[in-house]
Amino acid sequence: MGDEQRYGEWIAVRRQGFVAELVLDRPKAMNAMSTAMAKALAQACHELGADRDVRAVVVTSSHERAFCVGADLKERNDFTDADLSRQRPFTRAAYTSVLEIPVPTVAAVHGFALGGGFEIALSCDVIVADPTAVVGLPEVSVGVIPGGGGTQLLPRRVGSARAAELIFTARRVEAAEARELGLVDFLVEEGRDREEALAMGERIAANSPVGLRAAKRALRLGHGLDLRTGLEVEDAAWRTVAFSGDRAEGVRAFNEKREPRWPGQ
Numbered sequence: 001m002g003d004e005q006r007y008g009e010w011i012a013v014r015r016q017g018f019v020a021e022l023v024l025d026r027p028k029a030m031n032a033m034s035t036a037m038a039k040a041l042a043q044a045c046h047e048l049g050a051d052r053d054v055r056a057v058v059v060t061s062s063h064e065r066a067f068c069v070g071a072d073l074k075e076r077n078d079f080t081d082a083d084l085s086r087q088r089p090f091t092r093a094a095y096t097s098v099l100e101i102p103v104p105t106v107a108a109v110h111g112f113a114l115g116g117g118f119e120i121a122l123s124c125d126v127i128v129a130d131p132t133a134v135v136g137l138p139e140v141s142v143g144v145i146p147g148g149g150g151t152q153l154l155p156r157r158v159g160s161a162r163a164a165e166l167i168f169t170a171r172r173v174e175a176a177e178a179r180e181l182g183l184v185d186f187l188v189e190e191g192r193d194r195e196e197a198l199a200m201g202e203r204i205a206a207n208s209p210v211g212l213r214a215a216k217r218a219l220r221l222g223h224g225l226d227l228r229t230g231l232e233v234e235d236a237a238w239r240t241v242a243f244s245g246d247r248a249e250g251v252r253a254f255n256e257k258r259e260p261r262w263p264g265q
Contacts, residue, residue, distance in 0.1 A: 008040030012062075013048065018055040018205035019198065020048050024120075025062040032072040033116050035087050038094035045097035052264055055205035055212055057101055058197045059124055060108045065132070067107070070115025073142070088147075091116070095148035099123040102213050104204045108197035109133045109184060114172065119148035121184075122157065125216070128200065129184040130193040131175045138170040156223065158182050209264045210246040214238070 005013045010026035022044060024031040033041075048054050061067045071091070076084065098105070098120055107121035109129040118135045121127050129135075137146045137154065145151060146167060155163035158181055166173070166183075179187040188196040204212065218237035222230035241247055245263035253260035 007044040008036055010034075010037045011040040011044050013044055015054075016198070017202070018053060018209070019201040020051075020054045020057045021198065021201075022048065022057055022059045023062055024059070024068050027063045029069075029072065029074075030063055030066040030112065031061055031068040031117065032074070033068065033070060033091065033094065034072040034075050035090055037072075038087075038090045041094040042090070042097040045094075045101055049100065049102050052209065055103055055207070055209045056201040057103060057105045058108060058194075058201040059098070059105065059120060060194045060197065061110070063111065066111040066117070067109045067113040067133070068117025068120055069112050070117045070119075070138075091148065095119055095123060099149060099153075102216060103209075104201075104212055104216055106197045106200050106204075108193040109135070110191070110193045115139055115146070115150075116148045119146060119150045119153065122153040123149055125219075126186070126200065127184040128186045128188060128193050128197040129175055129178065130188055130190045132190060133175040133178060133184065133193075134172050135178050135183050136170070136172040137167050138172065140168065141170040208241070208246040208250055208260070208262050210241050210244045210262075211250075214241045 003015050007013065012023040012025045014021040014023065026032065026037055048057055079087070095116065105124040107124040107127045109121050109127055110132045111134065113121050113133060113135045115138060118137055121135070137150045139146050151167065154166065162181060173181065173183055175184070175187055178184045186196065214237040218234045222233040225233065245265045249260050249263060
């Protein structure tokens with residue numbers, strides 16, 4: 001299982017070699033995102049991003065029937081407008097912290113991934129789901145909008161019209177349709193989302209840590225730019241790795257027909 005580090009009461013990080021498993025661990029509330037949980041998630045993500053021994057992050061859930069059901073509406077029920085305004089920087093920082101993890105991220109989704117829960121998954125690079133997954137952005141049904149990146153991340157996955165339909169109707173989408181629409185990327189056997197996501201994390205982590213960070217940076221920064229500008233972003237990222245120790249070791253290992261021993265610099 002690897003060493004476990006706790007961030008507050010409801011976020012855990014387990015290390016398995018160069019892969020970090022980031023666990024949403026508030027099972028009694030189906031991982032509903034409270035203020036305290038948001039603060040802990042942001043702290044964990046920032047520390048993982050700064051750790052040069054982490055090459056991939058896999059986001060999982062300890063709840064059997066849910067990945068994350070979104071914002072903690074019970075906590076918000078007693079909020080004044082001022083309370084909600086004070087909470088906003090912490091919740092926004094939590095979702096942004098997942099999006100800005102500088103290494104590849106994989107979400108392992110089963111059960112409900114709704115609202116902010118689905119936005120956490122959307123903030124990852126790849127989403128692995130099992131047949132129990134139910135995803136959606138139902139915020140307009142409770143008088144708000146997707147505020148954890150959903151209005152920007154969903155159209156980048158499925159196009160503007162499909163994203164509009166899903167957000168405006170607030171409908172929940174079951175696993176098979178979610179895979180068909182591109183809301184999730186891989187559909188695996190029931191109960192195997194975590195194992196398959198961790199296996200993917202291990203395959204990712206076998207590669208150059210310098211190359212992984214640079215490739216993710218180019219992918220994220222270049223998305224949505226015109227082709228010429230995007231190629232400039234790519235070239236800048238290439239220059240950060242072309243003269244690195246990882247590139248030299250990668251070429252050497254290839255020619256010597258052995259596994260590379262990445263210096264990570």
